[in-house]
Amino acid sequence: MIPYGRQSISEADIQAVVDVLKSDFLTQGPMVPAFEDAVAAVCGAKFGVAMNSATSALHVACLALGVGPGDSVWTSPLTFVASSNAALYCGADVDFVDVDERTYNMCPARLAAKLDHAAEEGKLPKVIIPVHLTGQSCDMAAIHAAASRHGVRIIEDASHAIGGSYQALPVGNCRYSDITIFSFHPVKIVTTGEGGMAMTNDPELAERMRLDRSHGITRDPAKLQHDDAGAWYYEQQRLGFNYRMTDICAALGLSQMARIDRFLARRAPFVSRTVIVIVAEKSAVRGGRREGGEVPGVGRLEARLDDVDDGGGRQPRRGHHAGRDRRAQPEAVDDPPLPRLRLLGACRR
Ligand SMILES: Cc1ncc(COP(=O)(O)O)c(C=O)c1O
Numbered sequence: 001m002i003p004y005g006r007q008s009i010s011e012a013d014i015q016a017v018v019d020v021l022k023s024d025f026l027t028q029g030p031m032v033p034a035f036e037d038a039v040a041a042v043c044g045a046k047f048g049v050a051m052n053s054a055t056s057a058l059h060v061a062c063l064a065l066g067v068g069p070g071d072s073v074w075t076s077p078l079t080f081v082a083s084s085n086a087a088l089y090c091g092a093d094v095d096f097v098d099v100d101e102r103t104y105n106m107c108p109a110r111l112a113a114k115l116d117h118a119a120e121e122g123k124l125p126k127v128i129i130p131v132h133l134t135g136q137s138c139d140m141a142a143i144h145a146a147a148s149r150h151g152v153r154i155i156e157d158a159s160h161a162i163g164g165s166y167q168a169l170p171v172g173n174c175r176y177s178d179i180t181i182f183s184f185h186p187v188k189i190v191t192t193g194e195g196g197m198a199m200t201n202d203p204e205l206a207e208r209m210r211l212d213r214s215h216g217i218t219r220d221p222a223k224l225q226h227d228d229a230g231a232w233y234y235e236q237q238r239l240g241f242n243y244r245m246t247d248i249c250a251a252l253g254l255s256q257m258a259r260i261d262r263f264l265a266r267r268a269p270f271v272s273r274t275v276i277v278i279v280a281e282k283s284a285v286r287g288g289r290r291e292g293g294e295v296p297g298v299g300r301l302e303a304r305l306d307d308v309d310d311g312g313g314r315q316p317r318r319g320h321h322a323g324r325d326r327r328a329q330p331e332a333v334d335d336p337p338l339p340r341l342r343l344l345g346a347c348r349r
Pocket of ligand 1: 053054055056079080082083131157159160182183184185194195196
């Protein structure tokens with residue numbers, strides 16, 4: 001049985017957490033900005049805004065780009081529910097752009113065609129959320145070219161992709177997007193237990209996301225809208241959330257970041273090896289793909305069920321993960337295609 005994931009925790013990680021537990025600040029202390037700076041340095045973005053999950057980060061990223069009721073957000077059908085839930089939290093509708101069969105990532109050509117059609121109908125999305133499935137970057141230059149022609153903003157869901165690269169630059173540098181999101185769930189490359197981060201090069205977006213992650217409250221004298229009544233004074237300027245990351249989590253993340261290259265090197269051989277093991281055991285599963293040139297973050301491994309051979313001949317393929325015979329099913333299906341999920345179907349208008 002191949003486990004879904006297994007984190008690597010070193011003595012240094014444990015000590016980093018213990019140090020915070022013995023310190024004055026379990027939350028809102030110095031470790032969160034230190035972790036944000038470390039991630040920003042690794043991925044080449046100006047700002048990192050740490051949160052308690054990538055889901056929270058996706059939510060505030062959508063809000064920062066002005067997503068609200070009546071808007072539409074497009075994402076990939078092959079992702080986890082969080083990519084589309086972020087839009088639903090904002091009261092927006094969700095639609096999907098089909099994937100490229102070679103990469104399973106959002107197809108830039110299909111995106112361009114869908115955007116042109118939506119422009120003619122006056123139904124352009126406010127934001128698109130391409131997902132770097134299993135750590136392999138989408139073709140962001142092509143996606144950006146298509147979206148910017150129509151003034152559509154971009155959030156990269158790089159939950160699987162920290163440490164990966166695209167066009168020889170690290171994923172997360174936001175060259176082709178407004179905001180990039182990372183996840184630090186234990187199944188991801190670097191973990192904080194639960195956690196996420198929004199990267200951006202835009203100071204206003206960073207500020208807006210910082211406000212939304214902490215109740216919409218600010219103490220910054222430069223930002224107060226009313227007279228500063230003293231050191232105790234703060235203002236709630238928006239209806240925000242408590243999406244803060246604790247210093248305990250940030251210390252773990254910071255310690256883990258020191259080993260990110262080792263994590264990536266350890267995962268890389270499994271990309272092909274694990275798929276081969278599955279193929280040998282299940283015979284129905286084949287494939288698993290990496291495009292040449294780019295370094296994937298190796299957030300996950302992916303295998304593809306095509307025609308299922310259950311011993312009685314090939315069954316027709318029924319969707320991305322489906323096989324008819326339980327004997328031919330994989331041990332675990334990670335994420336079913338989003339349009340098949342009942343809640344999302346109910347939410348789509
Ligand atoms: C593509 C994708 N986006 C977002 C998330 C949500 O991440 P988190 O668990 O940190 O909220 C996940 C989690 O697995 C994911 O796979």
